Amino acid sequence: MRLSKNYFLNFRIITIASCFVFCALNSAQAQTPEDNNKIWTAIGSDGTVDEADISKVFFDRSVVQMGRPLVIVNSPAANPAKANVPAAQKPAIILPQQSQSAVIRYNVTPVDGLFAPTKRTQPGSNGFGPQLKLRYLAEGSSAQVAAKLIEVDLTTGVETERLLFNSNNPPAAAAKGYQVKDGLADCGGSFDFIRKAYYIEVTLTVSSLVVNSAAGIQMIKIVTGICLS
Numbered sequence: 001m002r003l004s005k006n007y008f009l010n011f012r013i014i015t016i017a018s019c020f021v022f023c024a025l026n027s028a029q030a031q032t033p034e035d036n037n038k039i040w041t042a043i044g045s046d047g048t049v050d051e052a053d054i055s056k057v058f059f060d061r062s063v064v065q066m067g068r069p070l071v072i073v074n075s076p077a078a079n080p081a082k083a084n085v086p087a088a089q090k091p092a093i094i095l096p097q098q099s100q101s102a103v104i105r106y107n108v109t110p111v112d113g114l115f116a117p118t119k120r121t122q123p124g125s126n127g128f129g130p131q132l133k134l135r136y137l138a139e140g141s142s143a144q145v146a147a148k149l150i151e152v153d154l155t156t157g158v159e160t161e162r163l164l165f166n167s168n169n170p171p172a173a174a175a176k177g178y179q180v181k182d183g184l185a186d187c188g189g190s191f192d193f194i195r196k197a198y199y200i201e202v203t204l205t206v207s208s209l210v211v212n213s214a215a216g217i218q219m220i221k222i223v224t225g226i227c228l229s
Helices: 002-029 051-056
Strands: 040-043 058-060 063-066 101-108 126-140 144-153 159-166 179-182 196-205 213-228
Touching: 051 101, 063 101, 063 196, 101 213, 126 144, 126 159, 144 213, 196 213
Parallel strands: none
Antiparallel strands: 040 213, 058 063, 063 213, 101 196, 126 179, 126 213, 144 159, 144 196
């Protein structure tokens, strides 16, 4: 009888311990739809501008921008209602700065959506992984917005480019104003905030030779997209 009681007691202890381990693993790996909706997001004006580029950009609420699109003021003959508008109230044409680019960096902090399971697949097949999604402006001659998510290794200090975005890749149809576009997704691995850190580096490029050239950022997201791996 004593042997039987000890056997059942040990069995209960093992069973309870197994349940704790199973629940811990599930809580660490399971993702709910609510977790997937907790996406890392930043507004453009929240970034840190490179010290050498501070004078090249301006901030307007959620936007950080370099250069301004060309504003054409109708002549008085074409629009008599604007014939007596004071010069100070007319839209200004502002030339881009002499320098052609400005760099802005955004710190990436851990949120639940970054740990959504990724689907590792065979080469050439569809899978799912993180990707950059930007609301950006790239209007006029030579205007371009490029972004990359960079991973920094705590032990070695090595920096690795994980995610890429380029407003010219693939070439987008000519559009005025801000628009939304996705970068390339990456199925190569997951985020590891214990041994690594992450930041996004954005480069705004405009032409210094023409008036109509402007680039800007209003919002950046890290979302889950379809990739080839």
